[in-house]
Amino acid sequence: MSKTICRPLIAGLLLAVVATRGADTPPKFLGANSCADSSCHGGGGQNQNQFLVWSLKDFHSQRPAATLTTARAKQIADALQIKDATADARCTTCHAPLHDVPENLRGEDFKVSEGVSCESCHGPAENWIRSHTRTDYTHADRTATGMRDLQNLYVRANTCVACHQNVDADILKAGHPELIFELDGQSVAEPKHWSADKNGNGAQAWLVGQAVALREMSWQLAKETSPTENQENRWLALVWVLKQIDGADASLPADVRDSMGTHASNQKWADQLAHAAANIEWTSALSRKCLNQLLDKNHLGFGGDTDFSNEYQARRAERLVLALDRLVAALPELKNNEPVQASLNQLFKLAQSIPDFDPKQFADALEKFSAAVNAR
Numbered sequence: 001m002s003k004t005i006c007r008p009l010i011a012g013l014l015l016a017v018v019a020t021r022g023a024d025t026p027p028k029f030l031g032a033n034s035c036a037d038s039s040c041h042g043g044g045g046q047n048q049n050q051f052l053v054w055s056l057k058d059f060h061s062q063r064p065a066a067t068l069t070t071a072r073a074k075q076i077a078d079a080l081q082i083k084d085a086t087a088d089a090r091c092t093t094c095h096a097p098l099h100d101v102p103e104n105l106r107g108e109d110f111k112v113s114e115g116v117s118c119e120s121c122h123g124p125a126e127n128w129i130r131s132h133t134r135t136d137y138t139h140a141d142r143t144a145t146g147m148r149d150l151q152n153l154y155v156r157a158n159t160c161v162a163c164h165q166n167v168d169a170d171i172l173k174a175g176h177p178e179l180i181f182e183l184d185g186q187s188v189a190e191p192k193h194w195s196a197d198k199n200g201n202g203a204q205a206w207l208v209g210q211a212v213a214l215r216e217m218s219w220q221l222a223k224e225t226s227p228t229e230n231q232e233n234r235w236l237a238l239v240w241v242l243k244q245i246d247g248a249d250a251s252l253p254a255d256v257r258d259s260m261g262t263h264a265s266n267q268k269w270a271d272q273l274a275h276a277a278a279n280i281e282w283t284s285a286l287s288r289k290c291l292n293q294l295l296d297k298n299h300l301g302f303g304g305d306t307d308f309s310n311e312y313q314a315r316r317a318e319r320l321v322l323a324l325d326r327l328v329a330a331l332p333e334l335k336n337n338e339p340v341q342a343s344l345n346q347l348f349k350l351a352q353s354i355p356d357f358d359p360k361q362f363a364d365a366l367e368k369f370s371a372a373v374n375a376r
Contacts, residue, residue, distance in 0.1 A: 027105075027127045028106065028126040058191050076174045090168075098112045107126065116163075157212040161212045165213045166179070167179055181209060183206065184209060202330045203287040203290065206322075210238065214238045214239060218235065218263045222262075236315070241294070242270070295324075302366065310357060313362075317362050321347045340372045340373055343365065346368075347369055350362045
């Protein structure tokens, strides 16, 4: 495969080589219809409508593959000298991942056109489709048969990140939009076909997702021979945000404070952080501590009295606002606090446009947000 959008070894949607424990050959993909029976996930009841929610409401259904047939996709493909976006791995890896499944691993009801389908996230179903309904099976029993453990935030983040964070420089240059991965916020925005009590703590999901995103950005930059200033700024901004929460919990790996580190060292640190964050017993007190550390005046660095470029400050603001939003959402006393929400909305507005970013305005708005958060 030529240069692709995502890192093959950790891409959650790379479906062609998935081995089940104890199996001699990879299991087959049976297609979404294998889940669609009315007595299973295609029924009308609240606990049986998962297929209907995915197929009728979720962007991940047919729309990613359909995007490859648009005029914009053709323009990008032409710029990359791709003859057919619907058949080229640089496009299908994320937009139509089932396209890459070998013929011998396709079940009778398998359809390439399903887009990002049930098995894209939950794993090829041949070995677990029957047993996963057993009432005597534990969650561990189901994952042992090959069903992906999406209740584990580290596994969940790895399943999503490859197609939601990195895009190769040549594809970006051809007109593909930039991507930014934020596990918690993007999960909240998605139509739910899962139980809320299995979703995990939102602030914890945010941290795990950001750490995994940093690992992937670090991996991409480590292999780039001439990374752009924009790529470096986006990477540095996420490094900066995550380093502000150093010491928030003793089980989180500490970073090296004397420098931002290399791409390779941050790749390793970010993966350790993601693992550790996924295994923490998260509390509201920890969410509040992370929020307070992000608002520490000693670390903000916005405004006219800094040597940082305007674009870098804009990238910091972009990642910081996403962090503040998810931490506030995890704290009931702040989630419904009107002054806090109003000041947060203003921060979003000021961070919306990178070219128009005004560091001084953002710094002032950040002061007001901090005051609202800490008001008694």
